[in-house]
Every structure is written in structure tokens, then in C-alpha cells.
Amino acid sequence: MINRRQFLNGLAALGGSYVLTGCGGGGSDLGADGSAVVKAMSKTAAAASANGTTVPSATSIIDYQGSVWTLTGGSVYKDGVKAGNNYNVALMLWFGGGVYHQGTGGQFYGWNGSTWIACNDPRLGGTSADGTTIPSASYIIDKAGAVWTVVNGVIYRNNKTVGNTYNVTLLLWYGGKIWHRGTGSQFYVLSDVSTSWLPCADPRIVTAATAGTFFGINGHYDYRYTPAQVVSIMKSTGCSTYRVGCTDDPVQLNAVAKLAQAFQSAGLTLFVLINQGIYDNNRVLLANESVAYNRGKACAAAVATALAPYGVTMYECGNELTRENDIILDSTNAGTKAVDFSNTNWPVMRGVMRGMIDGVKSVQPAAKCGINFCVADIGAADALWDGMQPDGSGGYPKVRWDLTTWHNYEVYGDIFNIGTDGAGPGFDLPTYCKARYGVPFLITEWNTGPESTQAYRATYISTQFANYFKARKTKNVQSVMYYVLDSGDATYGLMVDGVALTQPYGAFTGFIASNPDV
Template sequence: MLMAGAGSAALAACGGGGDIAESGADVTGVAKAATTSASPDGTVIPSATSIVDASGNTWTLVSSRVTKNGAGVATGSSSPLSLILWYGGVIYAKNSAGTWYKNGSTWTSIGTVGPRTTAAAAPAAAAPLFYGMNGHMAYGTGIYKTLGPAAQLAMLKDLGVTNYRADVASDGMAQVIADALRGPFANSGVSILPVLNPLSCGWSPNASESTSYTLGYNLAVGSTKVLKGLVKYIECGNELDVALKISGNGSEYNHWSPTMWGSFRGVIRGMIDGVKAIDPTINCGVNVGIPMAYGALQMLWRGVTPNGTTAGLSNAAAIRWDFTTYHWYHSSGDILCGWNNNACQDVLQVLKDSFGKPIWLTEWGWTGGVDQGQTAADYVTKTLTEYRSIKDKYNLQSVMMYCMIDSSYGLIQADGATKNPAYAAFKNFVAANPVS
């Protein structure tokens, strides 16, 4: 079945394939537009007679069939086509039965809800964000790719998850998320948190601050253009602090590399600026991955550069974000009692006092390879109980478990089907403890 589908897709992409409603039509020649000026966003045929896309291709509707530069296009519809729409940089077609089709590497059906409706409705339809989950929706290979967005959404809905974190390192990965938000995730009550990952697109902690700024800015601009209007939150970076710690646990300024700091600061500042340049209404979050590395966040916030002293050097512009994100795993103990200088340190209180912003734990989970079976399930129940009980005290808005599918950390094993005992623990807790 999969092989047949792949063959049909390849044939259609090469201009072949046969659609019941699209064979034998009399297609008049329409040359590719001489100008590359695209039609206004939202242009519809009819009443327009043609649409020019961003690449200068001319689209028309002739004898109930879509044409591109005068050649008939196979959309996959079994009913006559009645409408073509240019929206959000994408060509869509609607047939007489009310089903929409989206142009891409191949045409795909997106159901009976049009893209203009889903794009507007997706953010507003989001449920409370508290119960979250990590996944890798935009990966080009592996189980997440095999399952696809609709199957992942079904798992999330079964668990009671309302906030799904997915990494983005290119415009193409952002497009996968955008397609999901316009498709299966539209009006589902499950939002997606894109996390920009410059480590996956060439960022080096040894680069100059200006080079890193440009890389972060370009990544954010490209991704946000694709996601604008679909997401309210973007996390800028993922555990970029790890390579910079040269001593201690990360809580003090002199624990951090003076030579690498500029690159770290630059890429984060670039990502925030890039997101805001495209859509200033999107909220940006910043994280660290080392358990006690709040010292790095404090330096960014206060405009301090490490110089080997406990005070650092106050010589940089302060960086501001809209929500503080943090990672905490079982191996680090209890986040309310992080061990620092032989004393119990309430890390959430430090984050609240330092930045005064909502807190998201964008990764939490058991210790992979150590916690298994019922031990992992018990940890999930215990941790969710704690986080729910303290969410209002610390303005803890979302806790996103790592992760849905993984051989060591997943509620579901790497085959994408076998559920670990922790799956039921998570699901049962959420069902019994709703958050409004």
C-alpha cells in the first residue's frame, strides 16, 4: 500500500497520473508570467481570472481543472474543481464537493475546512497549555516521519496533552509544523511550540558574536515567516549553554567561558530579534540545559559578560524574553531543592525572582537507561502531582515531558506503538486533574 502511494506521488510530481475529474479537459495555453510579482495574498479564482505565485507561475481554472502555465495539474480530486486560492504563499484548490487540496511536492487533501479558516482559528482554539509533551514532528526520517502529524495528534489527544514541542532548524521543518497546524491540528485544542535549534544548522560556540547573531536571525526570520499567524510562542534555542560551562554547576558567573560567551549571546539575541521582526506579537522563550545554569540566564538578562570573576563585566545590552524556559530531569533531583553549595536551592523561585516572567519547563522526564517500567511510571505521577500543586505559586504555565516516542525516555517505545507503563500514569493523572 505504501509503495503504491509513493509511486502515485512520484508519477504525479512528474506530471503523470490520472484523476477522474481532470482527464480529457480542453486546456488552453497560458504562458508563465513574464513578471515575478505575485498576486495579492488571498486572491481567488473566481472572481480573478488567474493567479501568479511567488515563483512567477500562472495558475488558472479551465474546464473545472487546475492549470499551471497552461498545463493541466493533477490535484488528486475525483470531483470537478471549482476554486483556486493563493494564501500564505501556497496554492490551494477546492472541488465541487467542498474538499480542499493543497499544492506542495505533491497535492494533498486537507479536508473540508479551508486554509483561511484553519489559519485564523488554530491559535484561538488552543486549550490551556499546562500539560505538554516533546516530540520530533519535523524530522525528515524515523518514526515521527512515518507516523505523520495526524497519528501524533491522536496520541496527544489520548494523553490529554494540549501543548506539543517540536524542533525547527530550517524553513522546511517550519513548513511541516505549519502544515500540521493548518491540517490535523487545526481546531484540535493542541498547540505546537516550535523550538529553534541553531546547533542543527551550523551554529558554533567558537564563532564571533556577529556571525552567530546573523545565523540566529536568519533562522528565526525564515521559520517565523512560515509560522506567522499559526503560533503564539517560539522557544529560541535548545540547551546552547552546554559547551560554555568551564567550571562549577553554572549558577555563578565565573562558571562560564569568556571566549565563547559572545557567540552564545549573539545567537540568542539574533533569534529573538528575528522572530520579533516578522511578528512582534509572538512570545519568545529562552532556556538552558544544565540543571543549575540559571547563572547564564541571569547574565543575559543583566547584560553581564563573564570575565573569570564572580561579578562579571557589565558591558552588554540586556536581553529580554517573554517567558523563561528550563529543563529538569529526575537525575537532578527535585527542582524545588536543587543542590547548590551544600544547600537546598529552590530553582523555580530563582527563576521567578530573577526574571518575573511565566515559567515553562520545556523538558522534564525520568533518567533514561535508569528509570524503567513501574519506576518511571511512579516518577511521572509524583512529578506531575508536584508541578500541578505549585503552578500558581511560581506562574508555571507549561510542563512538557520528554518525550512521547523514544527508546529510553518515551511514554511510547521506538516502534511508535508499544506503550510503557508511564503512558497510563500520565494519561490517568491528566484525566483526573484538569487545568483550566
């Protein structure tokens, strides 16, 4: 359905072309400044019907070009000629410079100069203000232009029921999503499936993250920096959290264990990515969910056993697994729908995730385990959380994590208003996750693209830091970890071989110095 702004923009463009056509090739009465045309337009505009005029009760409508619109026998006529294909018209409306009609079924249509386009009643206005509720409002308009109402405790979208709802006491428009509450006080949010309501908390509840780990950065186990040098860099930048990945490979694990020992002494936080994937050493997809679970558990248990003595208590179980080619069906999809993912290979990913969490907990029951997502992967997150397959079938093992972790590169969009498949109406992803999963939210990788100039990157760092920092006190954003300390060149890092890249490094350290994480 086209929204009112789109329709009126089209109407304005059409109106402009109409006037130009009317001006034609010029004549003796057309002054150099077009004053005759302006006068003519002023006369017709002055003669136009009052904004909001309807037929009935009026007998006709006059538009800005002086055309007369009438309603006869249930059809709309313009200057005595039937205007396009229309019938069973109950109401004609002149509003905001446009002509509309409403059929007996209640649907409104707007005239674009040649045909009628379905739309909302333009008198309703545009998208509702964030936080609008029914009651006290009588309706809500979402970003797609759909009109939501509640009648006798049942939710309607464009006059059609949405899933199975009853005893609804509150309908809420918040963070780009529709939520409702029943008489039992339980909140629900509309999922990626247009008729599926998922249980959640009230999204308006303000939740502040624990202070002390907000400013973070990524590194690698095979850096040429010594653990002592990494600690020194962390202190000079003002960062508190360092994300580094490894598997149970002895070379990787020994390197990270040395970092953990140095970080423990320095009072810094090491956030360890357990980088086990869905493939074996020959890049062959693990055979099934059981095999994947056992491999994930063995790897994570080994990592936790080696690092627990050095105070590591936070682990990320897998890196961008939802974006593997064998999992995401089309990498250009945002991941808001469960059907974006492979139903066949889904159990392997679920198994390795469950295995890693259980492996860590078998060694450190109180440790915090995160599961990682990208772009707008709430379709994947919801399915894992609720034990669902991408095909909608349920009853499978649930993946329950202690930390929701996300990657938010510039190309993915604004995480607080992230779109659907790169285009659709945006929504506030951290707010959604806070309400759905009820655990802290961490952005474990963020940056602009490698093609960006150093000046652009510096501006981006300052802007994003400000957006993220504000959210830590309301949306439970516990940490944001810039990617990366040193990329070996000027594409992503803050430094190369210990030498700072002046502009991004200055923006990064300057923001931290001016905004204490308290």
C-alpha cells in the same frame, strides 16, 4: 562552618566510642545485659550540668562522662588539662550534650573530642523557617549555617557586611535564598556572587499561570506519525501542548508547518523550538557575536514567517546552549555562578539568542520567545538578563525573554530545592526565576534516566506531575513538557511506533485525566 546538627552527630558518634572504650574487655561486674555500664552512665548523666550552663556564671561544667570543664586565664581545661588549642575565651557553654566556647571576637567553637570546630551559637537553633523575616525575628540562619542580622539598616552575615546595603527595612529568608527590601520598596536577592544584590520582585507574591497549556509533551519533526496521528495521540493522552524543534532547513520547516496546520484546526498548542546553535554547518563555532546574531535572526525570521499563518505564537530560542562544551567550563557544575561559563565564547551564545528573539519579533511582534537553561543555570540567566560577561564586566547587550524555559531531568535534582554543583544548599528555582525575570516559567523537558525500569518511570511521572501541578497556581509554572512521546525504544518514550508502554503511559494519562488544567 559546620552546622549544629553535623557537630552533634559527630559528638554522638564520639560519645559512643568513648563508652565502648570504657567498657573495655569486660569484667566480673559486667552483666550479660550491660546493666552495670548502663547504671554507671546513668549516674554520670544525672550528675551532668544543667543544659545551657555557662562559665561564667558557673565555675565549672560537668559533661555526661563526668569530666569537669573549667575556664582559667582565658583557656578551656578538661579535667585540669588544656583542651586543644584555645585562648581568649570569654564564655564556655554546655548545650545539647556538647561543650562550646566563644572567643572575645564572638565566634563559637564546638569540641569534637580532639579539637575545636567553628560553629554557630547552638542556642540559636538550626535553619530558620521558610518565610522568616527581620523584623520580627532578630536573626536568620540559612542552610549553610550562616547567621544573618540587620543593624542600623545594614545587612550582616556572620557579623560581616554583605555588599553595599543601607536603609534595609526587611530581610527575608525564602525559597532557600536571602532577599531584602529597602525604604524605596525595591526587593533584591543575593546572587551567585557573595556580595552582589540583584533587583527583583517580592518572591512571596503568588502568581498563577494561565490555564490551558500545562500538560505538554515533546516530539520530533521526523516522526513516522502523520500530523493527523499526532493530533489523535495528543487528544487521547489529554495533552494540550506539543514541543517540536526545527531550523530554517526546508525539510524540517515544511514538516513542522504541516504539524502547525493540523494543530491549528484541532485547537492544540504547538510550541516550536528554533534549534539554531552556536556552530556553523561544519560544527565550527560562529566567528563572533555579530555573525551569531545575524545567523540567529535569519533562522528565526524564516521559521516565524512559515508558521505564523498557522497560529504558532510561542517559540523557544535555542536548546541547552549554556551546556555546549564551548560555553560551560565544566559540565559537572550546576551553573549557579556566572564564572562557570566561558568568558571568551559567551558573546557568540548571547548573539545567537538575541538574534533569534529579534528574528521572531520582526515577523510576529506579539509572539512569546523563551530562552532555555538546564540544571541550576541561574548564573547564566542572570548574566544574560543583565548584560554581563562571566568575568563580571557589564554594559553588554541584554537578553530579555518572554518565557523562562528549563530542563529538569531527575539527575539534575528537585527543581524546587535544587542544589549547587550537586551538593550545596538547595533553593527553589522557579520562585527565584519568578521574582527575578517576572515571566512565565516552563519546564520544556523532564524525565528520569534511560536506565530506569518502566515501573520506576511510571512512579516518577506521577510524583513529578504532582509537584509541578501544585506549582502552576503559585509559581507561574505555565507548562511542563515530558520528554518524549516516542524515543524509538523503551528508554524515554510513552510509546513505540504507536504502541503504548503500559506503565508510563498509564501513569501519564491517568494523572492528566484526574487533574484538569483549569
